[in-house]
Amino acid sequence: MWQRFVRWFSPExxxxxxxxxxxxxxxxxxxxxxxxxxxxxxxxxxxRATALNAKARLDQALGAATTRLNAPAGLxxxxxxxxxQVAATTSRDGSLASWQQATQRYTQLSxxxxxxTTMTPADARAMT
Numbered sequence: 839m840w841q842r843f844v845r846w847f848s849p850e851x852x853x854x855x856x857x858x859x860x861x862x863x864x865x866x867x868x869x870x871x872x873x874x875x876x877x878x879x880x881x882x883x884x885x886r887a888t889a890l891n892a893k894a895r896l897d898q899a900l901g902a903a904t905t906r907l908n909a910p911a912g913l914x915x916x917x918x919x920x921x922x923q924v925a926a927t928t929s930r931d932g933s934l935a936s937w938q939q940a941t942q943r944y945t946q947l948s949x950x951x952x953x954x955t956t957m958t959p960a961d962a963r964a965m966t
Contacts, residue, residue, distance in 0.1 A: 846862075882937065885934055885938050893921070899952065900918065903955045909951075913954050914951070917954075920947060924939075
């Protein structure tokens with residue numbers, strides 16, 4: 839095998855050597871592009887799944903806040919609107935960065951729902 843490698847890069851003429859080196863360089867470049875695209879696609883899929891899980895947790899928290907905890911609808915409505923805005927922005931773009939930002943935003947909105955559900959009824963009435 840090593841002998842084939844050495845023979846590939848040491849042909850008899852200078853023109854053959856340049857052609858072999860060029861073919862090898864193009865092959866390596868194509869290989870790097872394919873691997874890079876595959877890696878980017880994999881990371882995008884992972885971040886998409888993470889964002890969708892964060893959205894599901896937010897939806898679950900909003901549902902629980904509405905049904906079980908009787909949180910004021912006036913406090914939850916801005917959170918629902920922001921959730922819809924994040925979903926619309928992410929579905930249009932679909933890039934790796936947009937899925938990461940969506941995950942962060944869904945997590946922040948979940949924290950806001952948690953803060954609303956843990957506040958005292960007097961504080962909730964004052965905010966509405």
